[in-house]
Amino acid sequence: MPFDPSTLVYNDAGLIPAIAQDHQSGDVLMMAWMNAEAVARTLETGKVTYWSRSRQAFWVKGESSGHAQRLVDFRLDCDRDCLLVLVDQTGPACHTNRRTCFYTAVRDGGEVELMAPEV
Structure with missing residues (x-):
């Protein structure tokens, strides 16, 4: 059965929370927001893509910092x-330069x- 991002339950702003977890260690890295297009882009490219509420724009994790998230598995809650996006994380996940937020x-x-922040 094909997956349809429109079957997800989005909030009034059209967003859904996405928790990023390191697929090897199990560490919870961060939480960010996705909309239906960010979900589709993530699944299509394997590069985890979020929706930035402050910039009102798509945000491919690591695009500017190099601290990328490669999608390993994509899960929905009940x-x-x-x-829940299980990822292969390159470098720290947090903008404070820590492994996790x-x-x-x-x-x-x-x-x-x-x-402490990573050096």
Whole structure:
């Protein structure tokens, strides 16, 4: 059965959250947004493509930084309103130059940075 991106459940802005996970380590790298065209482009090219809400433009991960995401597997959650993209990540995923965007923990009522930026 062919996949049709229009069968996904998008929010009122036409977007769906996409969680990027490293396919080898299982590390959750980041969360960003996709629209139906970004989904189609990702599946067609194998280059993970998001929709930038601030720029109102497509964003191919790593296009300017070199920290690319190559699609390994594309999964839908049971409600079809969230995506999981398993990727081969080159370099850090976060714009802060950390491996993951989830580098801050809340412990004992305070924030703790779990990793420093990569050099």
